[in-house]
Amino acid sequence: xxxxxxxxxxxxxxxxxxxxxxxxxxxxxxxxxxxxxxxxxxxxxxxxxxxxxxxxxxxxxxxxxxxxxxxxxxxxxxxxxxxxxxxxxxxxxxxxxxxxxxxxxxxxxxxxxxxxxxxxxxxxxxxxxxxxxxxxxxxxxxxxxxxxxxxxxxxxxxxxxxxxxxxxxxxxxxxxxxxxxxxxxxxxxxxxxxxxxxxxxxxxxxxxxxxxxxxxxxxxxxxxxxxxxxxxxxxxxxxxxxxxxxxxxxxxxxxxxxxxxxxxxxxxxxxxxxxxxxxxxxxxxxxxxxxx
Amino acid sequence: xxxxxxxxxxxxxxxxxxxxxxxxxxxxxxxxxxxxxxxxxxxxxxxxxxxxxxxxxxxxxxxxxxxxxxxxxxxxxxxxxxxxxxxxxxxxxxxxxxxxxxxxxxxxxxxxxxxxxxxxxxxxxxxxxxxxxxxxxxxxxxxxxxxxxxxxxxxxxxxxxxxxxxxxxxxxxxxxxxxxxxxxxxxxxxxxxxxxxxxxxxxxxxxxxxxxxxxxxxxxxxxxxxxxxxxxxxxxxxxxxxxxxxxxxxxxxxxxxxxxxxxxxxxxxxxxxxx
Numbered sequence: 389x390x391x392x393x394x395x396x397x398x399x400x401x402x403x404x405x406x407x408x409x410x411x412x413x414x415x416x417x418x419x420x421x422x423x424x425x426x427x428x429x430x431x432x433x434x435x436x437x438x439x440x441x442x443x444x445x446x447x448x449x450x451x452x453x454x455x456x457x458x459x460x461x462x463x464x465x466x467x468x469x470x471x472x473x474x475x476x477x478x479x480x481x482x483x484x485x486x487x488x489x490x491x492x493x494x495x496x497x498x499x500x501x502x503x504x505x506x507x508x509x510x511x512x513x514x515x516x517x518x519x520x521x522x523x524x525x526x527x528x529x530x531x532x533x534x535x536x537x538x539x540x541x542x543x544x545x546x547x548x549x550x551x552x553x554x555x556x557x558x559x560x561x562x563x564x565x566x567x568x569x570x571x572x573x574x575x576x577x578x579x580x581x582x583x584x585x586x587x588x589x590x591x592x593x594x595x596x597x598x599x600x601x602x603x604x605x606x607x608x609x610x611x612x613x614x615x616x617x618x619x620x621x622x623x624x625x626x627x628x629x630x631x632x633x634x635x636x637x638x639x640x641x642x643x644x645x646x647x648x649x650x651x652x653x654x655x656x657x658x659x660x661x662x663x664x665x666x667x668x669x670x671x672x673x674x675x676x677x678x679x680x
Numbered sequence: 681x682x683x684x685x686x687x688x689x690x691x692x693x694x695x696x697x698x699x700x701x702x703x704x705x706x707x708x709x710x711x712x713x714x715x716x717x718x719x720x721x722x723x724x725x726x727x728x729x730x731x732x733x734x735x736x737x738x739x740x741x742x743x744x745x746x747x748x749x750x751x752x753x754x755x756x757x758x759x760x761x762x763x764x765x766x767x768x769x770x771x772x773x774x775x776x777x778x779x780x781x782x783x784x785x786x787x788x789x790x791x792x793x794x795x796x797x798x799x800x801x802x803x804x805x806x807x808x809x810x811x812x813x814x815x816x817x818x819x820x821x822x823x824x825x826x827x828x829x830x831x832x833x834x835x836x837x838x839x840x841x842x843x844x845x846x847x848x849x850x851x852x853x854x855x856x857x858x859x860x861x862x863x864x865x866x867x868x869x870x871x872x873x874x875x876x877x878x879x880x881x882x883x884x885x886x887x888x889x890x891x892x893x894x895x896x897x898x899x900x901x902x903x904x905x906x907x908x909x910x911x912x913x914x915x916x917x918x919x920x921x922x923x924x925x926x927x928x929x930x931x932x933x934x935x936x937x938x939x940x941x942x943x944x945x946x947x948x949x950x951x952x953x954x955x
Contacts, residue, residue, distance in 0.1 A: 391779055394858035398775035399787075402768040402828035406791070409806060409825035414797055416805035481696050486689040495941060496700040499707065502937040502944070504887045506905040507926035510912050511710045514919050520722045522709070554702065559948070566949050604952060615798055618889045622909050636800060636890075644894055649804050656801045663798060 421653035430647060443654035453655070455630055456638040459545065463634065464613045464666075467549045471609055472602070474553055475560035480594075482561070483568040494565075498558035505555065509622035512551040513538065516623075538624050541631035548619050548632060556612075560605040567601035568594070603674035610670065611663045635659045707930070714738070714924040721919045737924035745921075747928060749900070750907035755932075757819055757892075757903055758885040761826045765881050766874065768828040773836020774866055778843060779858070788837070791830045803894060810895055821895035822903070826885060832877055835951050839873040840866070876947035879940045883933050904929045 421443055428435040447453050478497055482490055500508065515521050516537035524534040537547040571594065579589050595602075616634040620626055626633035626641075633641075636659065643652030709728070713721045714737055716730040741747040775781075776788050806825060807816070815821040843866060851861045867874070892903045899907070908925050915921055937944055 391852075391858060392781045395775045395779035395781040395784075398771040398779060398858075398862070399781075402772035402833060403787075405768060405825070405828040406794075406830060409809070410797075410799075410802050411794060413802035413805035413809065414794075416808075417801050420805055477695075478699055481692055481699070484692045486685075486692045487696060488693055493696045493700055495938070497703050498945075499934065499937075500703055502883055502887075502933055503707070503930045504889075504905050504908075504926075504933065506889055506909045506912075507929040508706065508710075510908065510922050510926050511706045513912070514713075514721075514922070515706060515709075517919075520724065520726055520919075522726050525724075525726050554706070558703070562945055562948055563952055608952065611796075611798070615800065618909075621889075621893075622912055625913070639800065640890070640894075643804055644807075649808070653804050656798075656804065660798055660801050664796060667796060 417653045417656055420650055421657050423650045425648075425650035425653075427647040430649070439650070443651045444658070447651060447654055447658065452630065452633065452638060453635075456633045456635045459630075459632060460614060460616060460634045460636075462545050463549060463552070463616050464610060466546075467552050467613050468606065468609045470549065471553045471557050471613075472560060472605055474557040475605065476564055476598075476602075478557060478561045479564035479568055480590075482565055494562075497561060500555050501558040503555070505618040506622050508555060509551065509619055512547075512554070513623045516547050539628055541629045544624055544628055544631045548616075548623060551619060551623070552613070552616075556609070560609060563605055564598065564601055567598050571597045599674070603670065607667055607670050610666050614659065614663045614666065635662075707934075710923045710926050710930075713920055714927045716920045718918065718920050721923075722917070737921045738928075740921055741924050741928065745907075745911060745925070746899075747904070747907070747925060750902055750904045751928060751932075753819070753896075753901060754886055754903040754905075754929075757822050758882050760819065760823045761885040762878050762882045764823065764827040765829060765832055766878055769832030769877060770836050770867070770870065770874065771862070772828065773833045774840045774862060774870070776833060777837040777840035778845070778848060778866075791833065795830050795834075800890065803891060807894055816895055817898040817901050819901065822885075822888075822892050825891075826881075829881075831951060832881065835877055835880075835947060836870065836873055838950055840870060843869055872943065872946070873950075875940065876943040876950070879936060879944050880947050880951075882936065883944075886933050 422438055422440055423429075424437050424439050424442070426435075481487060482494055482497075487493065515523050518524060518534055518536045518539065521537070523537070528534065535543055537543050575593050575597075576589060579593055584592070615636055617636040617640065620632040620634055620637055621640075624632040626637055635655065639652050639655040639659065642648045642655060712729055715733040715735070716727070717732075717734050717736065720727060720730065776784060810816050810821045810824075813820075813824075815824060847865060848861055851865055856864070886903075887905065888903075889905050889909070892906050893909070896902050896906060899910075902910070908922075908929050911925055912922055
């Protein structure tokens, strides 16, 4: 009895904070998305009107929304596989018996993960500089003409994807490395005795055993990449030709540049629905693999 | 080792060197350029090291751009969030793991479900709440909503479950109150996860960008990343100055990570693989 009452004093403060500053706002965001909350309502609540699904319909008719959705999908569909591939490659290398100085390499490869996005985006903006950037300088050595990375709408998203891969691959690398280390060694030894090649071992032992970890990594990365914001905010400000405006960037602009808080809330919910759908899709894909 | 094995070893290590160079080069170059004279980095071919190292950019950064103030803001905000969230998450995480109360597991599952909701969904109403509380352009605007996190509670709960019940029962029979048991018996056992949670929270708060950008629009209150993003928009051509700004923003978290790396990586695994 005493324990039960005490338990509530342990959990109550945290629950109050999470409830008041996260769960209630989430519900409020849905309510807000059904209103025309704007600068006038901000000044005087009597200017607030309920528009029901008006914001959603309106947004679906806004070309910039579809543009931002396309950009975000580009970032997710190209960025996630590339990130996971680099993470997996790095994890396999670090797990190899042949690798030396493993602690140093692990720390070096992970370092970008803990850096501040804004600060390293500033570095990469400079690396991508058309005239003085080191990337074009290096490409010139191979006879490739300078690319206007952040000024050409065809190259701006690839540039941001490259930066995101650099920044994030270390995170998944650590998760995949731990999963690799959990694979029983005798599986490999048995395969070795049976004369399986490196590629065969990778395909028939490593990848199937990594499946749960890969699914987890995919879910984390997909939902993280759908929330693209700081990178374009610092590197391109959504330009050139709005080629790097992400859904979240669009929401930020609607909400905090134009103060259309009702519309911005609706965008936030559309993004949420998208992330949820992607997560459920991945989970289903993962479950189907287990059954097979 | 036979010849093909040796070649394979060279291949593995060469690839690791390439990846390490890819990871570290931008950071090393940032440091190098931050010591160059203004304009020096905008020459061809791009110089790798400063001709003569100068602290001019750092002087400009602190004297003219007010970076000192922003770093102090970041330090205060990140420290406050870390301290508050340690207390709240440790207490709640322990209770969810070890204390018995009605609806405990259902409540915890509800919290975990909330993890799928991206933080940005709450941001707009949260801004209105903060405005109503007078916490816009105030450290409180960033600190208060971050004082407890589902992730933190989850992390502590995972770890606290390993505490043997007999230990707690023995203390109860001796007549110790629940908070006293928590402070004298549980906390010392939770020490590793305390360090993990502290460094996780500090780094995340320091690096956070979108919410501080929204709630701290007034320059005086801005954290280092928010101020740096503003500077980057103003000083598009001043690469040497911007690199110095990046160095002072990244250095504290990088140093902290290097010092407490083991705890950080353990937390990462505890929070994801077992989740």
